[in-house]
Amino acid sequence: MKYLSSIFFVLFCTTVFIQTKAQEKNDINDRPEISARPLGGYNDFLGAIDQNIIYSKEAQASGTKGVLGVEFIVEKDGQLSSIHIADSIGSDIADSLKSTIARLPAWKPGMVNGISVRTKQKIHVPIDVKKTAEKRWMAGQLGPRAVEAQPNIPINNNIVDTFDIEPEPPGGMGAFRTWIGQNYNYPLEATRNKVNGTITIRFVVNKDGRLSDYEIVKNLGYGTAEEAIRVIKKSRPWKPAIVKGKPVRAKFTLPIILNTH
Numbered sequence: 001m002k003y004l005s006s007i008f009f010v011l012f013c014t015t016v017f018i019q020t021k022a023q024e025k026n027d028i029n030d031r032p033e034i035s036a037r038p039l040g041g042y043n044d045f046l047g048a049i050d051q052n053i054i055y056s057k058e059a060q061a062s063g064t065k066g067v068l069g070v071e072f073i074v075e076k077d078g079q080l081s082s083i084h085i086a087d088s089i090g091s092d093i094a095d096s097l098k099s100t101i102a103r104l105p106a107w108k109p110g111m112v113n114g115i116s117v118r119t120k121q122k123i124h125v126p127i128d129v130k131k132t133a134e135k136r137w138m139a140g141q142l143g144p145r146a147v148e149a150q151p152n153i154p155i156n157n158n159i160v161d162t163f164d165i166e167p168e169p170p171g172g173m174g175a176f177r178t179w180i181g182q183n184y185n186y187p188l189e190a191t192r193n194k195v196n197g198t199i200t201i202r203f204v205v206n207k208d209g210r211l212s213d214y215e216i217v218k219n220l221g222y223g224t225a226e227e228a229i230r231v232i233k234k235s236r237p238w239k240p241a242i243v244k245g246k247p248v249r250a251k252f253t254l255p256i257i258l259n260t261h
Contacts, residue, residue: 028073029117032110036074036119039105039253040173041166046125047174051181052257053100055129056092063130064089068097070123076116078106086122093127105198105255159204159249165242167205167252169235176235180256183231190222190258199225200255201232207247209237217253228256 038045055064069086083101085094110119169176200218203211211232219225232254241250 027118028120029110029112030120032112032117032119034111036078036107036110036121038107039255042123044173045104045123047172048104048177048257049097049100049125050132051174051177052103053096053132055096055132059093059129060133064093065128065130066126068094068125068127070097070101070125072101072121074107074109074119074121076109076118078109078116080104080107089127097125097127103198103257105200105257159251160241160243161251163241163243163248163250167209167241167250168239170238177256179235180228180231183234185227186258187223187227190220190224193222195220195222195224196259198255198257199228200253201225201228202251202253203232204249205238205240205252206249207240209240211235211238218255220258224258 066089067087068089070083071086072080072083075081080101083098085098088094109116111117171179197220198218199216199220202215202217204213206212214229214232216225216229240247242248
């Protein structure tokens with residue numbers, strides 16, 4: 001009898017363990033109070049995909065065009081997991097899109113009662129190989145003009161966290177990222193050590209659009225973040241954030257992907 005009780009106890013514990021693991025896998029919240037969202041908004045996220053995706057020679061030659069449905073889970077820490085391409089216009093494009101999304105910065109996770117939750121997302125990504133090539137070429141020819149760095153503006157406390165219209169760089173975020181890439185000088189030590197990944201810079205966009213108060217949020221070392229700040233300081237004034245029709249000072253967080261390959 002004692003032997004049977006031991007077996008029952010082991011089976012019970014095993015069942016509870018399996019159920020707990022299943023619950024952990026399925027604890028996806030379908031109705032968060034605050035939906036998960038990418039840093040900078042969806043347009044910035046799609047722009048980052050467009051700027052970083054690498055198309056095969058076959059796709060470039062055929063000028064592939066279409067829309068791909070992408071499903072993934074936004075984890076509690078904002079990382080994207082279980083990325084699945086729901087549609088297909090070519091396996092090489094689907095694989096490239098999946099790997100590109102996996103390299104992009106984390107999202108702001110969904111929230112319930114002030115606590116981060118796992119959420120499932122589905123987005124549609126337009127693919128136009130020919131148009132992307134044209135935009136990259138145009139950005140290289142007509143990207144934002146660099147100007148002399150503006151002096152830092154004294155800090156005060158009237159910086160807003162929420163706004164009706166987000167601040168925007170001249171030419172849009174896609175062109176701004178391209179301009180950064182063209183003006184960023186990879187530090188020699190970073191190149192030697194094959195440093196790859198994402199650095200994150202935070203700064204204030206003032207009412208007149210000038211940038212100030214630069215802060216390194218995430219650093220890969222070897223001078224990579226400092227070089228990013230050097231470049232960003234040369235930007236022309238942005239369009240400021242807007243609240244109730246009026247410009248306001250706002251913090252902006254900019255993730256930048258570095259790749260030596």
